Amino acid sequence: MTTASPSGGPRFRFAPSPTGSFHVGGARTALHNWALARRLGGTFVLRIEDTDEARNRPEWTQGIIDALEWIGISASDDHFEGPHFQSANAEGHVAAAQRLFESGAAYYCDLSGQEVQDRAKELGITGYDGYSRDRGLEAAPGRVLRFRVPEGSTIVHDAVRGDVNFDNDTIEDFVLLRGNGSPMFLLANVVDDIDMAITDVVRAEEHLPNTPKQQMLWQALGATPPRWAHVPVLVNEQRKKLSKRRDKVALESYRDDGILPEAMVNYLMTLGWTPPGAEEAGSEIFSWAAMEEAFDLSDVTLSPAFFDIKKLVAFNKQYIKNMGVEAFVAAVDTDLPAEWDRSRFTAIAPHIMERLERLGDARELVDFLFLEEGADPELDHASWDKATKPEWAPALLRDVTETYASLADADWNHESLKASMESVMANYEVKLGKAQALPRVAVTGRSVGPPLFEAMEVLGQAETVRRLRGAVHRVEVPGTPE
RNA sequence: GCCCCCAUCGUCUAGUGGCCUAGGACACCACCCUUUCAAGGUGGCGGCACGGGUUCGAAUCCCGUUGGGGGUGCCA
Numbered sequence: 228m229t230t231a232s233p234s235g236g237p238r239f240r241f242a243p244s245p246t247g248s249f250h251v252g253g254a255r256t257a258l259h260n261w262a263l264a265r266r267l268g269g270t271f272v273l274r275i276e277d278t279d280e281a282r283n284r285p286e287w288t289q290g291i292i293d294a295l296e297w298i299g300i301s302a303s304d305d306h307f308e309g310p311h312f313q314s315a316n317a318e319g320h321v322a323a324a325q326r327l328f329e330s331g332a333a334y335y336c337d338l339s340g341q342e343v344q345d346r347a348k349e350l351g352i353t354g355y356d357g358y359s360r361d362r363g364l365e366a367a368p369g370r371v372l373r374f375r376v377p378e379g380s381t382i383v384h385d386a387v388r389g390d391v392n393f394d395n396d397t398i399e400d401f402v403l404l405r406g407n408g409s410p411m412f413l414l415a416n417v418v419d420d421i422d423m424a425i426t427d428v429v430r431a432e433e434h435l436p437n438t439p440k441q442q443m444l445w446q447a448l449g450a451t452p453p454r455w456a457h458v459p460v461l462v463n464e465q466r467k468k469l470s471k472r473r474d475k476v477a478l479e480s481y482r483d484d485g486i487l488p489e490a491m492v493n494y495l496m497t498l499g500w501t502p503p504g505a506e507e508a509g510s511e512i513f514s515w516a517a518m519e520e521a522f523d524l525s526d527v528t529l530s531p532a533f534f535d536i537k538k539l540v541a542f543n544k545q546y547i548k549n550m551g552v553e554a555f556v557a558a559v560d561t562d563l564p565a566e567w568d569r570s571r572f573t574a575i576a577p578h579i580m581e582r583l584e585r586l587g588d589a590r591e592l593v594d595f596l597f598l599e600e601g602a603d604p605e606l607d608h609a610s611w612d613k614a615t616k617p618e619w620a621p622a623l624l625r626d627v628t629e630t631y632a633s634l635a636d637a638d639w640n641h642e643s644l645k646a647s648m649e650s651v652m653a654n655y656e657v658k659l660g661k662a663q664a665l666p667r668v669a670v671t672g673r674s675v676g677p678p679l680f681e682a683m684e685v686l687g688q689a690e691t692v693r694r695l696r697g698a699v700h701r702v703e704v705p706g707t708p709e
Numbered sequence: 710g711c712c713c714c715c716a717u718c719g720u721c722u723a724g725u726g727g728c729c730u731a732g733g734a735c736a737c738c739a740c741c742c743u744u745u746c747a748a749g750g751u752g753g754c755g756g757c758a759c760g761g762g763u764u765c766g767a768a769u770c771c772c773g774u775u776g777g778g779g780g781u782g783c784c785a
Contacts, residue, residue, distance in 0.1 A: 353781080354711090397781095411782090412785045432778085434779095437780080466777065501722055501723065509733070528722075529714080529715060530716065532720090537720080538720070538735045544748095548748075581748050592746095648744090658744095659744055660745070664744095664745070675746040675747085678745080
Protein backbone atom coordinates (compact mmCIF):
# COMPACT_ATOMS: atom_id res chain seq x y z
CA MET A 228 0.00 0.00 0.00
CA THR A 229 1.09 3.56 -0.62
CA THR A 230 2.81 5.20 2.28
CA ALA A 231 3.68 8.73 1.29
CA SER A 232 3.12 11.48 -1.18
CA PRO A 233 5.82 11.69 -3.80
CA SER A 234 6.16 15.32 -2.87
CA GLY A 235 6.41 14.57 0.82
CA GLY A 236 3.54 16.98 1.48
CA PRO A 237 0.66 16.41 3.85
CA ARG A 238 -1.75 13.61 3.12
CA PHE A 239 -5.46 14.28 3.39
CA ARG A 240 -8.18 11.78 2.85
CA PHE A 241 -11.79 11.61 1.95
CA ALA A 242 -13.44 8.40 3.05
CA PRO A 243 -17.06 8.07 1.99
CA SER A 244 -19.01 4.89 2.40
CA PRO A 245 -20.59 3.89 -0.87
CA THR A 246 -24.31 4.40 -0.74
CA GLY A 247 -26.70 5.30 -3.47
CA SER A 248 -26.02 9.00 -3.69
CA PHE A 249 -23.37 11.54 -2.93
CA HIS A 250 -24.26 13.79 -0.01
CA VAL A 251 -23.77 17.57 -0.36
CA GLY A 252 -22.19 17.58 3.09
CA GLY A 253 -19.69 15.03 1.86
CA ALA A 254 -19.05 17.21 -1.14
CA ARG A 255 -18.18 20.07 1.14
CA THR A 256 -15.64 18.15 3.21
CA ALA A 257 -14.21 16.68 0.03
CA LEU A 258 -13.75 20.22 -1.24
CA HIS A 259 -12.06 21.27 1.99
CA ASN A 260 -9.63 18.38 1.75
CA TRP A 261 -9.05 19.05 -1.91
CA ALA A 262 -8.33 22.75 -1.43
CA LEU A 263 -5.86 22.02 1.34
CA ALA A 264 -4.14 19.15 -0.44
CA ARG A 265 -3.57 21.29 -3.50
CA ARG A 266 -2.59 24.48 -1.74
CA LEU A 267 -0.15 22.67 0.54
CA GLY A 268 1.35 20.54 -2.18
CA GLY A 269 -0.05 17.41 -0.63
CA THR A 270 -2.25 14.51 -1.60
CA PHE A 271 -5.97 13.87 -1.54
CA VAL A 272 -6.53 10.20 -0.87
CA LEU A 273 -9.89 8.71 -1.78
CA ARG A 274 -10.76 5.69 0.24
CA ILE A 275 -14.03 3.88 -0.22
CA GLU A 276 -15.22 2.59 3.15
CA ASP A 277 -16.90 -0.49 1.89
CA THR A 278 -16.81 -2.57 5.04
CA ASP A 279 -20.52 -2.83 5.42
CA GLU A 280 -20.86 -5.27 2.58
CA ALA A 281 -24.58 -5.63 2.95
CA ARG A 282 -25.28 -2.19 1.61
CA ASN A 283 -22.65 -1.83 -1.06
CA ARG A 284 -22.69 -2.07 -4.77
CA PRO A 285 -19.78 -1.66 -7.15
CA GLU A 286 -21.50 1.00 -9.23
CA TRP A 287 -21.75 3.24 -6.18
CA THR A 288 -18.00 3.74 -6.37
CA GLN A 289 -18.18 5.06 -9.90
CA GLY A 290 -20.96 7.36 -8.71
CA ILE A 291 -18.61 8.81 -6.11
CA ILE A 292 -15.84 9.34 -8.60
CA ASP A 293 -18.21 10.97 -11.07
CA ALA A 294 -19.60 13.25 -8.39
CA LEU A 295 -16.12 14.29 -7.34
CA GLU A 296 -15.21 14.94 -10.94
CA TRP A 297 -18.28 17.11 -11.30
CA ILE A 298 -17.20 19.40 -8.47
CA GLY A 299 -13.72 19.65 -9.88
CA ILE A 300 -11.94 16.94 -7.90
CA SER A 301 -10.36 15.11 -10.73
CA ALA A 302 -8.98 11.61 -10.40
CA SER A 303 -6.43 12.47 -13.04
CA ASP A 304 -5.00 15.38 -11.07
CA ASP A 305 -1.54 14.88 -9.60
CA HIS A 306 -2.81 15.52 -6.11
CA PHE A 307 -5.39 12.77 -6.33
CA GLU A 308 -4.71 9.25 -5.11
CA GLY A 309 -7.05 6.32 -5.19
CA PRO A 310 -9.57 5.00 -4.97
CA HIS A 311 -8.45 2.62 -2.29
CA PHE A 312 -10.89 0.19 -0.80
CA GLN A 313 -11.20 -0.45 2.87
CA SER A 314 -12.29 -4.00 2.21
CA ALA A 315 -8.93 -4.70 0.56
CA ASN A 316 -7.17 -4.26 3.87
CA ALA A 317 -9.32 -6.59 5.96
CA GLU A 318 -6.30 -8.67 6.94
CA GLY A 319 -4.46 -5.58 8.09
CA HIS A 320 -7.35 -4.65 10.34
CA VAL A 321 -7.42 -8.03 11.99
CA ALA A 322 -3.65 -8.13 12.32
CA ALA A 323 -3.69 -4.75 14.04
CA ALA A 324 -6.34 -6.00 16.40
CA GLN A 325 -4.19 -9.01 17.15
CA ARG A 326 -1.25 -6.76 17.99
CA LEU A 327 -3.42 -4.74 20.29
CA PHE A 328 -4.51 -7.89 22.05
CA GLU A 329 -0.96 -9.14 22.40
CA SER A 330 0.30 -5.90 23.82
CA GLY A 331 -2.50 -5.87 26.35
CA ALA A 332 -4.14 -2.79 24.87
CA ALA A 333 -7.22 -4.85 24.10
CA TYR A 334 -8.97 -7.81 25.62
CA TYR A 335 -11.69 -10.28 24.79
CA CYS A 336 -15.11 -10.24 26.33
CA ASP A 337 -17.82 -12.86 26.12
CA LEU A 338 -20.79 -10.74 27.11
CA SER A 339 -23.52 -10.37 24.54
CA GLY A 340 -25.03 -7.00 23.77
CA GLN A 341 -28.03 -7.91 25.83
CA GLU A 342 -25.91 -8.97 28.78
CA VAL A 343 -23.97 -5.71 28.65
CA GLN A 344 -27.21 -3.81 28.83
CA ASP A 345 -28.56 -5.88 31.68
CA ARG A 346 -25.40 -5.38 33.69
CA ALA A 347 -25.46 -1.65 33.10
CA LYS A 348 -29.04 -1.49 34.28
CA GLU A 349 -28.21 -3.49 37.37
CA LEU A 350 -25.23 -1.30 38.19
CA GLY A 351 -27.09 1.89 37.39
CA ILE A 352 -24.59 2.96 34.76
CA THR A 353 -24.65 3.39 31.01
CA GLY A 354 -22.62 1.34 28.60
CA TYR A 355 -20.04 -1.30 29.22
CA ASP A 356 -18.39 -1.45 32.64
CA GLY A 357 -15.13 -3.25 31.82
CA TYR A 358 -16.38 -6.57 33.10
CA SER A 359 -13.82 -8.70 31.25
CA ARG A 360 -10.83 -6.40 31.60
CA ASP A 361 -8.90 -8.72 33.86
CA ARG A 362 -10.49 -12.05 33.08
CA GLY A 363 -7.71 -13.05 30.68
CA LEU A 364 -10.06 -14.40 28.03
CA GLU A 365 -8.62 -15.74 24.77
CA ALA A 366 -10.11 -15.25 21.34
CA ALA A 367 -13.11 -17.46 20.63
CA PRO A 368 -16.17 -17.33 18.42
CA GLY A 369 -18.75 -15.02 19.85
CA ARG A 370 -16.25 -13.03 21.86
CA VAL A 371 -15.64 -9.40 20.97
CA LEU A 372 -12.29 -7.69 21.28
CA ARG A 373 -12.51 -4.49 23.29
CA PHE A 374 -10.06 -1.67 23.63
CA ARG A 375 -8.71 -1.10 27.11
CA VAL A 376 -9.27 2.63 27.53
CA PRO A 377 -6.45 3.97 29.70
CA GLU A 378 -6.79 6.21 32.73
CA GLY A 379 -6.52 9.94 32.38
CA SER A 380 -7.81 12.17 29.70
CA THR A 381 -7.41 12.64 25.99
CA ILE A 382 -6.86 15.98 24.37
CA VAL A 383 -7.76 16.34 20.73
CA HIS A 384 -5.99 19.22 19.02
CA ASP A 385 -8.49 20.40 16.48
CA ALA A 386 -7.56 22.84 13.74
CA VAL A 387 -10.95 24.47 13.69
CA ARG A 388 -12.03 24.26 17.33
CA GLY A 389 -8.83 24.28 19.36
CA ASP A 390 -8.12 21.74 22.09
CA VAL A 391 -11.00 19.51 23.11
CA ASN A 392 -10.59 17.59 26.32
CA PHE A 393 -12.23 14.22 26.98
CA ASP A 394 -12.13 12.51 30.33
CA ASN A 395 -11.31 8.87 29.60
CA ASP A 396 -13.72 7.82 32.35
CA THR A 397 -16.53 8.81 30.04
CA ILE A 398 -15.30 6.57 27.25
CA GLU A 399 -16.22 2.92 27.57
CA ASP A 400 -14.02 0.07 26.43
CA PHE A 401 -15.28 0.05 22.87
CA VAL A 402 -15.45 -2.89 20.50
CA LEU A 403 -12.67 -3.44 17.96
CA LEU A 404 -13.60 -6.85 16.60
CA ARG A 405 -17.11 -8.23 16.46
CA GLY A 406 -18.00 -11.65 17.79
CA ASN A 407 -17.60 -13.00 14.28
CA GLY A 408 -14.08 -11.59 14.08
CA SER A 409 -14.81 -8.76 11.65
CA PRO A 410 -13.35 -5.33 12.38
CA MET A 411 -15.43 -2.34 13.42
CA PHE A 412 -15.37 0.91 11.50
CA LEU A 413 -13.33 2.74 14.11
CA LEU A 414 -10.49 0.24 13.95
CA ALA A 415 -10.52 -0.16 10.19
CA ASN A 416 -10.55 3.56 9.77
CA VAL A 417 -7.52 4.11 11.97
CA VAL A 418 -5.54 1.21 10.57
CA ASP A 419 -6.13 2.45 7.04
CA ASP A 420 -5.19 5.98 7.95
CA ILE A 421 -1.97 4.74 9.49
CA ASP A 422 -1.19 2.47 6.55
CA MET A 423 -1.88 5.26 4.10
CA ALA A 424 0.30 7.63 6.10
CA ILE A 425 -2.51 10.11 6.51
CA THR A 426 -1.32 13.26 8.25
CA ASP A 427 -4.49 15.34 8.29
CA VAL A 428 -8.02 14.22 9.00
CA VAL A 429 -10.55 16.83 7.98
CA ARG A 430 -14.14 15.72 8.35
CA ALA A 431 -17.57 16.67 9.68
CA GLU A 432 -18.18 17.48 13.31
CA GLU A 433 -20.31 14.43 13.90
CA HIS A 434 -17.06 12.48 14.16
CA LEU A 435 -15.63 14.59 16.94
CA PRO A 436 -16.92 12.35 19.76
CA ASN A 437 -15.17 9.41 18.09
CA THR A 438 -11.89 11.19 17.82
CA PRO A 439 -10.48 10.50 21.29
CA LYS A 440 -11.06 6.81 20.67
CA GLN A 441 -9.29 6.98 17.35
CA GLN A 442 -6.44 8.97 18.81
CA MET A 443 -5.94 6.37 21.53
CA LEU A 444 -5.91 3.71 18.85
CA TRP A 445 -3.24 5.55 16.87
CA GLN A 446 -1.11 5.73 19.97
CA ALA A 447 -1.70 2.15 21.02
CA LEU A 448 -0.65 1.12 17.53
CA GLY A 449 2.57 3.05 17.95
CA ALA A 450 1.74 5.78 15.46
CA THR A 451 1.66 9.56 15.76
CA PRO A 452 -1.91 10.80 15.51
CA PRO A 453 -2.78 13.07 12.58
CA ARG A 454 -3.84 16.69 12.77
CA TRP A 455 -7.56 16.73 13.31
CA ALA A 456 -10.14 19.16 12.02
CA HIS A 457 -13.88 18.95 12.47
CA VAL A 458 -16.00 21.25 10.40
CA PRO A 459 -19.58 21.98 11.44
CA VAL A 460 -22.38 19.92 9.98
CA LEU A 461 -24.87 21.16 7.44
CA VAL A 462 -28.41 21.46 8.73
CA ASN A 463 -31.89 21.85 7.29
CA GLU A 464 -34.46 24.50 8.05
CA GLN A 465 -35.32 22.72 11.29
CA ARG A 466 -31.65 22.95 12.24
CA LYS A 467 -31.21 19.21 12.15
CA LYS A 468 -28.35 17.48 10.43
CA LEU A 469 -29.16 17.07 6.75
CA SER A 470 -30.70 13.66 6.35
CA LYS A 471 -31.19 11.54 3.34
CA ARG A 472 -34.74 10.76 4.33
CA ARG A 473 -36.12 14.23 4.78
CA ASP A 474 -33.84 16.50 2.84
CA LYS A 475 -32.64 16.88 -0.68
CA VAL A 476 -29.02 15.96 -0.16
CA ALA A 477 -27.96 14.19 -3.33
CA LEU A 478 -25.42 16.16 -5.30
CA GLU A 479 -26.68 14.46 -8.45
CA SER A 480 -30.15 15.84 -7.97
CA TYR A 481 -28.83 19.38 -8.01
CA ARG A 482 -26.83 18.63 -11.10
CA ASP A 483 -29.95 17.27 -12.77
CA ASP A 484 -31.87 20.37 -11.73
CA GLY A 485 -29.49 22.53 -13.67
CA ILE A 486 -27.23 23.81 -10.93
CA LEU A 487 -23.80 24.57 -12.33
CA PRO A 488 -20.93 22.81 -10.58
CA GLU A 489 -19.09 26.11 -10.18
CA ALA A 490 -22.09 27.57 -8.36
CA MET A 491 -22.38 24.53 -6.13
CA VAL A 492 -18.70 24.59 -5.31
CA ASN A 493 -18.71 28.31 -4.60
CA TYR A 494 -21.76 27.98 -2.38
CA LEU A 495 -20.50 24.97 -0.48
CA MET A 496 -17.09 26.51 0.12
CA THR A 497 -18.49 29.78 1.42
CA LEU A 498 -20.97 28.03 3.70
CA GLY A 499 -19.26 28.43 7.02
CA TRP A 500 -16.21 30.11 5.62
CA THR A 501 -15.51 33.53 4.19
CA PRO A 502 -12.32 34.28 2.32
CA PRO A 503 -10.39 36.98 4.17
CA GLY A 504 -11.11 40.38 2.69
CA ALA A 505 -14.31 39.21 1.02
CA GLU A 506 -16.28 42.09 2.43
CA GLU A 507 -14.49 44.62 0.27
CA ALA A 508 -15.38 42.59 -2.79
CA GLY A 509 -19.09 43.23 -2.14
CA SER A 510 -19.81 39.83 -3.58
CA GLU A 511 -19.54 36.24 -2.52
CA ILE A 512 -18.69 34.93 -5.94
CA PHE A 513 -15.18 33.52 -6.01
CA SER A 514 -13.26 31.42 -8.45
CA TRP A 515 -11.97 28.06 -7.35
CA ALA A 516 -8.41 29.30 -7.73
CA ALA A 517 -9.06 32.17 -5.34
CA MET A 518 -10.76 29.93 -2.80
CA GLU A 519 -8.10 27.27 -3.00
CA GLU A 520 -5.46 29.85 -2.35
CA ALA A 521 -7.26 31.41 0.59
CA PHE A 522 -8.85 28.45 2.31
CA ASP A 523 -7.70 27.81 5.83
CA LEU A 524 -9.25 25.67 8.52
CA SER A 525 -8.69 28.28 11.19
CA ASP A 526 -11.14 30.57 9.37
CA VAL A 527 -13.96 28.05 9.29
CA THR A 528 -17.01 28.95 11.38
CA LEU A 529 -17.83 26.94 14.47
CA SER A 530 -21.59 26.59 14.25
CA PRO A 531 -23.78 24.45 12.01
CA ALA A 532 -24.87 26.10 8.78
CA PHE A 533 -28.25 25.95 7.10
CA PHE A 534 -28.02 24.61 3.57
CA ASP A 535 -30.12 27.28 1.87
CA ILE A 536 -31.26 26.30 -1.59
CA LYS A 537 -32.46 29.82 -2.25
CA LYS A 538 -28.98 31.16 -1.87
CA LEU A 539 -27.56 28.33 -3.93
CA VAL A 540 -29.96 29.29 -6.71
CA ALA A 541 -28.92 32.92 -6.40
CA PHE A 542 -25.33 31.87 -6.91
CA ASN A 543 -26.39 29.73 -9.83
CA LYS A 544 -28.15 32.65 -11.46
CA GLN A 545 -24.97 34.68 -11.24
CA TYR A 546 -22.93 31.92 -12.76
CA ILE A 547 -25.35 31.34 -15.62
CA LYS A 548 -25.48 35.03 -16.39
CA ASN A 549 -21.71 35.22 -16.61
CA MET A 550 -20.86 31.92 -18.23
CA GLY A 551 -20.55 32.90 -21.86
CA VAL A 552 -22.93 31.95 -24.66
CA GLU A 553 -20.93 29.07 -26.02
CA ALA A 554 -20.54 27.38 -22.66
CA PHE A 555 -24.18 28.01 -21.92
CA VAL A 556 -25.40 26.44 -25.14
CA ALA A 557 -23.19 23.43 -24.50
CA ALA A 558 -24.43 23.10 -20.93
CA VAL A 559 -28.14 23.12 -21.78
CA ASP A 560 -27.79 20.99 -24.86
CA THR A 561 -28.96 17.80 -23.22
CA ASP A 562 -32.02 19.54 -21.79
CA LEU A 563 -33.21 20.58 -25.22
CA PRO A 564 -35.25 18.46 -27.61
CA ALA A 565 -33.08 16.97 -30.31
CA GLU A 566 -35.11 18.53 -33.11
CA TRP A 567 -34.57 22.08 -31.92
CA ASP A 568 -32.44 24.11 -34.26
CA ARG A 569 -29.25 24.79 -32.31
CA SER A 570 -28.26 27.84 -34.29
CA ARG A 571 -31.63 29.38 -33.65
CA PHE A 572 -31.25 28.59 -29.95
CA THR A 573 -27.79 30.13 -29.94
CA ALA A 574 -29.26 33.29 -31.42
CA ILE A 575 -31.73 33.72 -28.57
CA ALA A 576 -29.41 32.39 -25.85
CA PRO A 577 -27.82 35.71 -24.86
CA HIS A 578 -31.27 37.07 -24.15
CA ILE A 579 -32.34 34.35 -21.78
CA MET A 580 -29.17 33.77 -19.83
CA GLU A 581 -29.77 36.47 -17.29
CA ARG A 582 -33.32 35.29 -16.76
CA LEU A 583 -32.57 31.76 -15.63
CA GLU A 584 -32.30 30.40 -12.14
CA ARG A 585 -31.47 26.93 -13.37
CA LEU A 586 -30.27 25.55 -16.67
CA GLY A 587 -33.41 23.47 -16.97
CA ASP A 588 -35.59 26.59 -17.12
CA ALA A 589 -34.25 27.49 -20.54
CA ARG A 590 -36.48 25.19 -22.51
CA GLU A 591 -39.85 26.54 -21.51
CA LEU A 592 -38.70 30.12 -21.84
CA VAL A 593 -38.09 29.84 -25.57
CA ASP A 594 -40.23 26.91 -26.69
CA PHE A 595 -42.41 29.22 -28.77
CA LEU A 596 -39.50 29.59 -31.19
CA PHE A 597 -39.34 25.90 -31.95
CA LEU A 598 -42.86 24.92 -32.92
CA GLU A 599 -43.71 22.97 -36.00
CA GLU A 600 -44.40 24.90 -39.16
CA GLY A 601 -47.69 26.77 -38.81
CA ALA A 602 -48.34 25.74 -35.21
CA ASP A 603 -49.45 28.31 -32.68
CA PRO A 604 -47.91 28.58 -29.25
CA GLU A 605 -50.00 27.47 -26.34
CA LEU A 606 -51.99 30.51 -25.30
CA ASP A 607 -52.16 31.75 -21.74
CA HIS A 608 -55.75 32.94 -21.57
CA ALA A 609 -55.33 35.23 -18.61
CA SER A 610 -52.55 37.04 -20.44
CA TRP A 611 -54.61 37.22 -23.61
CA ASP A 612 -57.62 38.64 -21.82
CA LYS A 613 -55.55 41.22 -20.09
CA ALA A 614 -53.67 42.27 -23.20
CA THR A 615 -56.80 42.63 -25.34
CA LYS A 616 -58.63 44.68 -22.76
CA PRO A 617 -57.45 48.23 -23.60
CA GLU A 618 -59.67 49.87 -26.26
CA TRP A 619 -56.75 50.73 -28.48
CA ALA A 620 -55.20 47.30 -28.30
CA PRO A 621 -56.95 45.57 -31.23
CA ALA A 622 -56.37 48.49 -33.57
CA LEU A 623 -52.75 48.80 -32.59
CA LEU A 624 -52.27 45.09 -33.10
CA ARG A 625 -53.73 45.36 -36.60
CA ASP A 626 -51.50 48.28 -37.51
CA VAL A 627 -48.38 46.65 -36.16
CA THR A 628 -49.18 43.46 -37.98
CA GLU A 629 -49.55 45.15 -41.32
CA THR A 630 -46.46 47.28 -40.77
CA TYR A 631 -44.46 44.18 -40.02
CA ALA A 632 -45.93 42.38 -42.97
CA SER A 633 -44.73 45.09 -45.29
CA LEU A 634 -41.21 45.26 -43.86
CA ALA A 635 -38.44 44.48 -46.30
CA ASP A 636 -36.37 41.38 -45.67
CA ALA A 637 -33.34 43.46 -44.88
CA ASP A 638 -35.24 45.34 -42.21
CA TRP A 639 -36.24 42.27 -40.27
CA ASN A 640 -34.09 42.96 -37.26
CA HIS A 641 -34.88 44.00 -33.72
CA GLU A 642 -33.93 47.65 -34.25
CA SER A 643 -36.39 48.25 -37.03
CA LEU A 644 -39.02 46.08 -35.42
CA LYS A 645 -38.81 48.28 -32.38
CA ALA A 646 -38.77 51.46 -34.44
CA SER A 647 -41.83 50.34 -36.41
CA MET A 648 -43.68 49.56 -33.23
CA GLU A 649 -42.80 52.96 -31.87
CA SER A 650 -44.11 54.80 -34.87
CA VAL A 651 -47.36 52.87 -34.76
CA MET A 652 -47.92 53.33 -31.07
CA ALA A 653 -47.43 57.07 -31.35
CA ASN A 654 -50.87 57.20 -32.94
CA TYR A 655 -52.40 55.67 -29.86
CA GLU A 656 -50.42 57.58 -27.28
CA VAL A 657 -49.26 54.55 -25.39
CA LYS A 658 -45.83 53.63 -24.21
CA LEU A 659 -43.78 50.77 -25.46
CA GLY A 660 -44.29 48.74 -22.31
CA LYS A 661 -48.01 48.61 -22.94
CA ALA A 662 -47.91 48.55 -26.71
CA GLN A 663 -45.82 45.40 -26.84
CA ALA A 664 -48.11 43.47 -24.53
CA LEU A 665 -50.63 42.14 -27.03
CA PRO A 666 -48.14 41.44 -29.81
CA ARG A 667 -46.09 39.56 -27.22
CA VAL A 668 -48.98 37.34 -26.26
CA ALA A 669 -49.82 36.87 -29.93
CA VAL A 670 -46.32 35.74 -30.83
CA THR A 671 -45.19 33.90 -27.69
CA GLY A 672 -48.48 32.89 -26.09
CA ARG A 673 -47.43 34.45 -22.80
CA SER A 674 -46.93 37.78 -21.12
CA VAL A 675 -43.37 37.15 -20.01
CA GLY A 676 -40.33 35.95 -21.85
CA PRO A 677 -37.21 37.12 -23.61
CA PRO A 678 -37.14 40.58 -25.20
CA LEU A 679 -39.84 40.68 -27.85
CA PHE A 680 -38.12 42.26 -30.85
CA GLU A 681 -35.10 40.04 -30.49
CA ALA A 682 -37.37 37.03 -30.30
CA MET A 683 -39.31 38.09 -33.38
CA GLU A 684 -36.09 38.62 -35.26
CA VAL A 685 -35.11 35.06 -34.50
CA LEU A 686 -38.58 33.72 -35.29
CA GLY A 687 -38.52 35.27 -38.74
CA GLN A 688 -40.93 37.47 -40.63
CA ALA A 689 -43.21 34.84 -42.14
CA GLU A 690 -44.00 33.04 -38.92
CA THR A 691 -44.20 36.21 -36.82
CA VAL A 692 -46.67 37.79 -39.20
CA ARG A 693 -48.67 34.59 -39.46
CA ARG A 694 -49.10 34.50 -35.68
CA LEU A 695 -49.92 38.19 -35.51
CA ARG A 696 -52.58 37.81 -38.21
CA GLY A 697 -54.06 34.92 -36.33
CA ALA A 698 -54.36 37.15 -33.29
CA VAL A 699 -55.90 39.96 -35.32
CA HIS A 700 -58.50 37.58 -36.58
CA ARG A 701 -59.19 36.36 -33.07
CA VAL A 702 -59.87 39.83 -31.68
CA GLU A 703 -61.95 40.94 -34.62
CA VAL A 704 -64.17 37.94 -34.72
CA PRO A 705 -65.47 37.31 -31.23
CA GLY A 706 -65.99 33.68 -30.49
CA THR A 707 -63.17 32.51 -32.71
CA PRO A 708 -61.67 29.50 -31.05
CA GLU A 709 -58.40 30.45 -29.57
C1' G B 710 -29.35 10.48 31.50
C1' C B 711 -24.09 11.13 30.30
C1' C B 712 -20.14 13.28 27.05
C1' C B 713 -18.75 16.93 23.45
C1' C B 714 -19.58 21.24 20.39
C1' C B 715 -22.01 25.82 19.41
C1' A B 716 -24.73 30.77 20.15
C1' U B 717 -24.14 38.36 15.74
C1' C B 718 -30.07 40.60 11.06
C1' G B 719 -35.13 35.50 8.49
C1' U B 720 -30.44 32.90 6.29
C1' C B 721 -24.85 32.68 5.39
C1' U B 722 -21.40 35.59 7.68
C1' A B 723 -17.44 40.09 9.06
C1' G B 724 -15.95 41.25 13.79
C1' U B 725 -10.24 38.39 18.29
C1' G B 726 -11.29 44.86 24.26
C1' G B 727 -11.78 51.14 22.03
C1' C B 728 -12.01 52.11 14.60
C1' C B 729 -19.38 49.28 16.15
C1' U B 730 -24.31 54.48 15.80
C1' A B 731 -22.27 46.31 14.57
C1' G B 732 -20.25 45.80 8.14
C1' G B 733 -21.31 42.56 3.72
C1' A B 734 -24.05 38.79 0.91
C1' C B 735 -28.86 36.09 0.00
C1' A B 736 -34.01 36.79 0.81
C1' C B 737 -37.84 40.54 1.45
C1' C B 738 -39.96 45.71 0.59
C1' A B 739 -39.85 50.56 -1.99
C1' C B 740 -38.16 53.70 -5.73
C1' C B 741 -35.25 54.51 -10.32
C1' C B 742 -34.10 52.49 -15.08
C1' U B 743 -36.68 49.57 -18.61
C1' U B 744 -39.30 46.14 -24.39
C1' U B 745 -42.69 42.03 -20.50
C1' C B 746 -39.79 39.25 -17.09
C1' A B 747 -35.10 39.54 -15.55
C1' A B 748 -30.57 42.21 -14.97
C1' G B 749 -28.64 46.85 -13.07
C1' G B 750 -28.85 51.28 -9.67
C1' U B 751 -30.51 53.67 -5.03
C1' G B 752 -32.70 53.21 -0.43
C1' G B 753 -35.29 50.48 3.47
C1' C B 754 -36.52 46.52 6.95
C1' G B 755 -33.71 43.61 10.30
C1' G B 756 -29.22 41.11 14.82
C1' C B 757 -24.82 40.85 19.20
C1' A B 758 -30.00 34.79 23.52
C1' C B 759 -30.28 36.16 28.94
C1' G B 760 -27.97 37.25 33.79
C1' G B 761 -23.74 38.23 36.46
C1' G B 762 -18.69 39.57 36.61
C1' U B 763 -13.46 41.57 34.81
C1' U B 764 -12.20 46.48 32.67
C1' C B 765 -11.81 53.47 32.20
C1' G B 766 -14.21 50.74 28.11
C1' A B 767 -17.12 44.29 26.03
C1' A B 768 -20.51 41.61 20.36
C1' U B 769 -15.42 40.54 21.64
C1' C B 770 -12.51 37.97 28.11
C1' C B 771 -14.56 34.84 32.59
C1' C B 772 -18.75 32.36 35.15
C1' G B 773 -23.70 30.84 35.14
C1' U B 774 -28.54 30.23 32.80
C1' U B 775 -31.30 29.25 28.61
C1' G B 776 -31.47 27.56 23.79
C1' G B 777 -29.67 24.67 19.59
C1' G B 778 -26.72 20.78 17.57
C1' G B 779 -23.73 16.29 17.53
C1' G B 780 -22.49 11.71 19.88
C1' U B 781 -23.60 7.95 23.06
C1' G B 782 -24.19 0.23 18.40
C1' C B 783 -21.08 -6.41 17.96
C1' C B 784 -23.74 1.09 12.06
C1' A B 785 -20.44 3.97 9.10
